[in-house]
Ligand SMILES: NC(=O)C1=CN([C@@H]2O[C@H](COP(=O)(O)OP(=O)(O)OC[C@H]3O[C@@H](n4cnc5c(N)ncnc54)[C@H](OP(=O)(O)O)[C@@H]3O)[C@@H](O)[C@H]2O)C=CC1
């Protein structure tokens with residue numbers, strides 16, 4: 058059994074980590090933190106945990122967390138995570154950080170899209186935690202930077218096309234939608250019921266901070282620099298991301314050939330499900346699960362390939378992927394604690 062801490066347990070990804078780790082046979086949740094709820098039971102904040110999780114929230118005190126736990130999930134806002142992650146590493150702990158603080162390899166890129174970095178020396182060491190692309194590097198890592206939710210869906214949707222060189226990369230366009238839990242639990246006017254319910258709009262147009270993260274991963278798989286158009290939208294639902302990706306197809310292949318290429322790429326990947334022809338990914342069919350559902354086609358009128366991917370932003374887009382990374386780092390079976398089917402309806 059490993060003793061884990063969830064730092065930032067009172068947020069949406071924190072409570073999702075608690076739900077998943079409670080069901081994990083090799084894990085004991087030894088510490089949960091929340092600055093605003095010190096001394097309160099986590100289950101008092103989240104009645105969904107009632108009777109299962111008895112941990113009381115501690116403050117974000119590095120010595121205390123390190124005394125209680127051997128493995129640490131930081132589920133804190135970006136800019137905040139990097140204030141504590143170096144101290145956890147210094148204390149000899151291994152960390153999966155769910156924030157964006159260690160995802161971008163170039164400090165100048167981080168500082169262009171976020172703010173000044175206070176531990177840039179760790180960027181070269183941090184491993185980007187998308188197992189379907191970086192599995193071998195994750196296993197020995199001390200610090201894993203868990204990917205963003207949109208970047209997870211887009212990288213899995215496009216990886217086979219870019220590895221095989223089947224598209225004109227200058228034509229890549231991604232149109233993505235996220236449920237509101239993607240914005241976190243902290244109160245914000247933009248997340249209020251009346252602001253979101255019955256509405257549907259783009260945001261971060263031509264400037265969302267996930268753009269360089271997506272470009273970094275796609276650049277790695279393509280072996281060339283990538284620039285793409287990425288437009289996220291806010292959906293009036295709790296969970297789910299649907300990313301629809303477009304590019305000019307440059308290969309003389311049929312849809313059946315292309316499906317065979319995707320099948321080959323993902324046949325060993327338990328969490329990536331290529332759906333049958335004509336069955337399109339739906340956020341309702343991945344809810345609560347660590348699956349990424351994919352499908353694709355070719356549009357003969359425009360010569361474009363269209364690939365759609367659906368994930369649960371809190372599971373494959375955050376806490377589930379973080380547990381998948383922990384499994385790899387500890388040599389556990391990769392799907393341990395994560396093999397449950399989605400909730401439907
Ligand atoms: N929501 C999502 O779908 C996804 C989120 N992420 C990332 O995961 C991280 C957590 O996200 P999410 O759970 O949604 O966020 P929430 O806002 O829901 O939770 C944030 C947590 O951090 C704590 N916290 C906030 N500010 C500070 C601070 N200054 N110092 C210490 N603790 C703080 C909060 O508790 P308290 O204020 O009581 O301390 C809370 O426990 C973020 O970096 C986010 O970008 C990644 C992928 C998907």
Ligand SMILES: CC(=O)N[C@@H](CCC(=O)OP(=O)(O)O)C(=O)O
Pocket residue numbers: 155156157204205206207235236237238239240241289291374
């Ligand atoms: C709906 C919504 O607001 N989503 C968040 C993305 C959440 C996420 O996955 O990413 P990070 O870990 O990089 O925050 C956003 O657009 O900023």
